[in-house]
Amino acid sequence: MPPLPLASLGLSEQTPLSPNDSNATSNATLNPIPDSPQTGIFANITSNPLFSAGFGLLGVGAGLSLLKKGTNAAASYTRRRLLVTLEIPSKDKSYAWFLQWMAQQAPKRQVQHLAVETSFKQHDNGSVTTKFGLVPGPGNHYFKWKGIWMKVERQRDGKMMDLSTGSPWETITVTTLSRDRGVFTHLLEEAQSMALKKQEGKTVIYTSYGPEWRPFGMPRRRRLLDSVILDNGITERIVKDVRAFIGSGKWYNERGIPYRRGYLLHGPPGSGKSSFIQALAGELEYNICILNLSERGLTDDRLNHLLSNVPERSIMLLEDIDAAFTKRSQSDNQGYQSMITFSGLLNALDGVASAEERIIFLTTNHLDKLDPALIRPGRVDLKEYLGNATPHQLRGMFLRFYGDRPDLADAFVARLDGKTVSTASLQGHFVYYKDDPLEAIEKADELLRQ
Known part of the structure; x- marks a missing residue:
């Protein structure tokens, strides 16, 4: 029987085979065993540059997603721990106080978005009284109060409306970078104190606005x-x-x-x-x-x-x-x-x-x-x-305007004795001749022509 080729035994021709060495085959150099079909496919895929790039992008996306979630979680935690928010609806009494307080801060706090509040009243005699007030308008406002940064957001809901007044529903949201919730109490107390201080020594005139009372103009x-x-x-x-x-x-x-x-x-x-x-x-x-x-x-x-x-x-x-x-x-x-x-x-x-x-x-x-x-x-x-001016009123009003001049007051009363003159006309007469009581007496007949 002819000898088998060395190659068929997986041996190299360069390796001598000693007949006397029973373990000779262990020293032989073996050819590598071919890869299985599955192993070859995986190697081809992993070595593909397109796969490497895609896997890299997938990793980057996953990392960014985790980073975004972590950032959101950190921001949420920060908001819970550091930010405090106060909501003031337009139906609350402190709403007007806060707006006026903000308006007073405008020169210092650089409130740039302003809105006008106009009070308009037409009197029975046809005259019109109009008052204008500037308050912070809708939008975001940022300022620092007593060392605390604040964001004030005035929102106007176009879909919700007060049916009794026809005005849109509004809300003011105040957010502070502080864990001390008492800052809102101090702020509202300052706004109230400022509003009440404007009323000291003054009379507030209220008029109806829908189902509620609102101040008409300034006190x-x-x-x-x-x-x-x-x-x-x-x-x-x-x-x-x-x-x-x-x-x-x-x-x-x-x-x-x-x-x-x-x-x-x-x-x-x-x-x-x-x-x-x-x-x-x-x-x-x-x-x-x-x-x-x-x-x-x-x-x-x-x-x-x-x-x-x-x-x-x-x-x-x-x-x-x-x-x-x-x-x-x-x-x-x-x-x-x-x-x-x-x-x-x-x-x-x-x-x-x-x-x-x-x-x-x-x-x-x-x-x-x-x-x-x-x-x-x-x-x-x-x-x-309360009728037309009586002699008592003629005398009292004359002395009120011109001081202690009883002789002139008697002369003025005598000029109008028995005549019908309203106290409103009398006051207008004295205002016109406020610097000359003698001329007020001399021109007393003008009251009768009126």
Whole structure:
């Protein structure tokens, strides 16, 4: 039998085979064993540069994803631990305080986005009173207050609206880089203190805005009581009665009597009815809430709500009530320009749901046009007539403007004795001739022509 080739045995020709060495085969050089099909495919894939690049991108993406999640987790943790947020809705009373506080910070805090708040009122005589106020507008505002950085975001929701006022719903969100939540309390207290400080020594005039009361313009300097000269004894009677009412809450409660008081001032136009109420509010350190019963859109429910939610230490004033209602037969169903009814007004004044601790003043130029049910005791407890200027008022107003000149005051009274002159015209006359009392006396006949 011929010998087998060495190659068939997997041996190299370069390796001698010793017949005497039984382990000779162990020293032989063996050829490598071919790869299996699976091993070859894996090697080819892993050695492919496209695979290496894709695997690298996959690794980078996974790393970025983990980094993003870690960053978000860290940011969330930071927000929970370091950032505190306060939300102030527009329905909250501190909303206006905060906006005014921010407006005061504008020069220092560089509030660049401003919005205008316009107060507009048209009076019965056709004149218009307009007040403009600048407050931070919608958007983001950044500033530093007492060493703490703050972000103020004023958002206006275009989809949500206050149906009673027609204004969009707004929210102020304040975010601070501080764990001390008490900083918000201090901030709001400062805003409140700033708002109240503006009212010191002044009278705030409120007007209805939907179902709530809002200040009309800036607070006004309190008017002195003796600046309004009424006829003998009228001022003293009203002031005494109001002060007695204010200090008798316990007495009313112990006897089960509704704790409210109504006053009616009636007389010709220009007799000082509104001026006296403003001076009385200044004397008592009260504010004034003015409600026009002829306001379009005013309903019984809204009237009752407004009269039941008068701000504290405020006088409720219903001016020219005769313009809204004359006789019950004409007003049972609907008011002249509003939707309130006569019965709705009566219920708001002294019904079951009417408010306690309330002082209300009604004014009218025509007492005879008012229904007796409207001014009966319980609704109106004290009536006072304020007419044209009497000799007592002529003299008192002259001395008020020109100082202690009794001789000239007597001469002025003599010129107008028995004549009909309103106190409003008289005041205008004195203002025009404020520097010359002699000319005021000489031109007294101008008052009669007016």
